[in-house]
Amino acid sequence: MTPTIGGVETSPIPVAGSDGTQQTGRQATALRRTLHERGLRMTPQRQLVLDAVRALGHATPEQVCTQVQREAPAVNITTIYRSLDLLERLGLVRHTHLGHGAPNYSVHEHEHVHLVCHGCGTVTEVTPDVMSGLTERLATEAGFALDVTHVALSGHCRACRDRDDR
Amino acid sequence: MTPTIGGVETSPIPVAGSDGTQQTGRQATALRRTLHERGLRMTPQRQLVLDAVRALGHATPEQVCTQVQREAPAVNITTIYRSLDLLERLGLVRHTHLGHGAPNYSVHEHEHVHLVCHGCGTVTEVTPDVMSGLTERLATEAGFALDVTHVALSGHCRACRDRDDR
DNA sequence: CTATCTGCAAATCTTTTGCAACGGA
DNA sequence: TCCGTTGCAAAAGATTTGCAGATAG
Numbered sequence: 016m017t018p019t020i021g022g023v024e025t026s027p028i029p030v031a032g033s034d035g036t037q038q039t040g041r042q043a044t045a046l047r048r049t050l051h052e053r054g055l056r057m058t059p060q061r062q063l064v065l066d067a068v069r070a071l072g073h074a075t076p077e078q079v080c081t082q083v084q085r086e087a088p089a090v091n092i093t094t095i096y097r098s099l100d101l102l103e104r105l106g107l108v109r110h111t112h113l114g115h116g117a118p119n120y121s122v123h124e125h126e127h128v129h130l131v132c133h134g135c136g137t138v139t140e141v142t143p144d145v146m147s148g149l150t151e152r153l154a155t156e157a158g159f160a161l162d163v164t165h166v167a168l169s170g171h172c173r174a175c176r177d178r179d180d181r
Numbered sequence: 182m183t184p185t186i187g188g189v190e191t192s193p194i195p196v197a198g199s200d201g202t203q204q205t206g207r208q209a210t211a212l213r214r215t216l217h218e219r220g221l222r223m224t225p226q227r228q229l230v231l232d233a234v235r236a237l238g239h240a241t242p243e244q245v246c247t248q249v250q251r252e253a254p255a256v257n258i259t260t261i262y263r264s265l266d267l268l269e270r271l272g273l274v275r276h277t278h279l280g281h282g283a284p285n286y287s288v289h290e291h292e293h294v295h296l297v298c299h300g301c302g303t304v305t306e307v308t309p310d311v312m313s314g315l316t317e318r319l320a321t322e323a324g325f326a327l328d329v330t331h332v333a334l335s336g337h338c339r340a341c342r343d344r345d346d347r
Numbered sequence: 348c349t350a351t352c353t354g355c356a357a358a359t360c361t362t363t364t365g366c367a368a369c370g371g372a
Numbered sequence: 373t374c375c376g377t378t379g380c381a382a383a384a385g386a387t388t389t390g391c392a393g394a395t396a397g
Contacts, residue, residue, distance in 0.1 A: 056371055056376055076362085091379050096362065112278050117361090130325050141323055148314045157307055158339030159296050173324030222351055222396050242387085257354050262387065283386090 049105055060090055064098040065122075068108050073121040073129070073138060113138060113167045129167035132175055139172065215271055226256055230264040231288075234274050239287040239295070239304060279304060279333045295333035298341055305338065 046065060047057040060083075067082035068074065074082070080095045099120055102108040109123040113131045119138075127140040143163045153159040212231060213223040226249075233248035234240065240248070246261045265286055268274040275289040279297045285304075293306040309329045319325040 051372090054376085058371075058377065060378075089379080092361095093363080093380080094378060097377085130319070130323060130327075132325075133328065139323065139325065141319070145315060145318050145322065148318075149311060152311050152314075153296070153307070153334075153336070156311065157296065157305065158342075159298075159305065159334075159336050160338075160342055161334055161336040162299065168319070168325075168327055170319070170325050170327040172326075176324075176326055217397090220351090224352065224396075226353075255354080258386095259355080259388080260353060263352085 046107070049107070053105075055101070059087065060094050061098050061101070063087055063090065064095060065102055065107060068099075068102070068120050069122050073111075073113075073119045075117045075119055077117075079120060109164060111164065111167050119167075126164050128163055130172070131167045131169050132172035133169055137172055137174075138167070212273070215273070219271075221267070225253065226260050227264050227267070229253055229256065230261060231268055231273060234265075234268070234286050235288050239277075239285045241283045241285055243283075245286060275330065277330065277333055285333075292330050294329055296338070297333045297335050298338040299335055303338055303340075304333070 046062060050057050050061070063083045063086055064079060067079045071078060071082055076092070076095050076099060079099065080090075080092045083090050083095060099108060099110070103110060103120075106123055108120050110118045110120045111129055113119045113129060119129075126143050128143055128146060130139040130141060131137075132139070146161065146163045150161045150163065153161050212228060216223050216227070229249045229252055230245060233245045237244060237248055242258070242261050242265060245265065246256070246258050249256050249261060265274060265276070269276060269286075273289060274286050276284045276286045277295055279285045279295060285295075292309050294309055294312060296305040296307060297303075298305070312327070312329045316327045316329065319327050
């Protein structure tokens with residue numbers, strides 16, 4: 016029988032592809048274990064949300080929802096919010112505020128700092144070590160332990176600076 | 182006759198105090214001129230919003246509204262939003278995103294960087310020169326012109342670090 | 348007098364919550 | 373079976389918009 020989610024037919028939940036691009040197999044096991052360690056349950060929705068964040072790089076809950084619904088149209092936006100929240104508490108994803116107000120989720124693998132261009136909205140990533148000097152200064156001068164990855168830095172990217180004649 | 186705003190009685194609009202603490206006088210003229218230069222009109226509401234931001238240091242639209250309504254209870258939240266937006270386009274105030282989603286307005290006089298504590302929510306200000314090294318690195322390494330004041334930095338303040346046993 | 352502003356109400360948009368039904372383990 | 377999860381609908385909170393009346397210049 017065709018599997019369903021929320022009473023609506025969906026594609027089978029992907030499990031280990033033979034083409035090498037399907038990444039759900041081994042990682043699904045990892046997610047399951049992480050959940051079970053805390054007495055939580057593995058569900059297709061949670062896997063789909065994690066996969067979506069992974070596929071999109073960084074995305075708003077809205078964008079994650081759209082991505083998930085390509086696979087499973089019946090998944091509700093509520094579940095997206097709840098899953099993102101859960102995955103974040105599990106340390107698997109992380110959110111930053113890229114200005115405006117839309118929170119932005121990304122997988123918590125390689126730590127990075129977000130640079131958001133005010134001109135074109137592009138998000139660039141740089142390694143956290145550009146912040147090292149600042150981190151130390153804030154620690155000594157203000158006693159402040161900087162969380163390098165949580166909030167993005169705003170400014171203008173090279174392209175927009177050129178376009179704006181400066 | 183007692184002046185009214187929106188049909189509701191209010192205190193007279195402050196104009197130049199003799200005690201030296203009332204700041205509305207000369208600055209009201211400045212605001213008026215700035216507005217007139219662009220064909221816009223001076224209104225009590227706009228002055229009150231600017232005064233509120235000035236008095237509060239940094240505040241959300243909601244907080245600005247509460248402050249304004251202490252003087253003029255009839256001023257609508259809609260007007261707060263519209264005025265903040267206008268004052269920002271005039272370059273008189275500025276907003277930053279302190280995480281979560283609540284935009285935060287402050288007067289655009291002394292530039293500063295916001296440090297937001299994730300533990301207690303406290304906002305600290307530091308001078309932008311702590312960012313100088315970073316600004317240069319981003320410019321040369323990523324071609325990115327950093328806008329130092331627009332987005333806050335997250336982390337934990339000294340008090341919260343101590344309280345959390347580390 | 349006239350175009351700009353404001354207040355009010357309603358519309359939007361995003362995120363959260365209550366609850367009955369569903370479904371992992 | 374048991375209890376965590378989900379979908380749905382409705383609530384809640386923040387911001388925006390349409391419009392008629394008020395008002396600055």
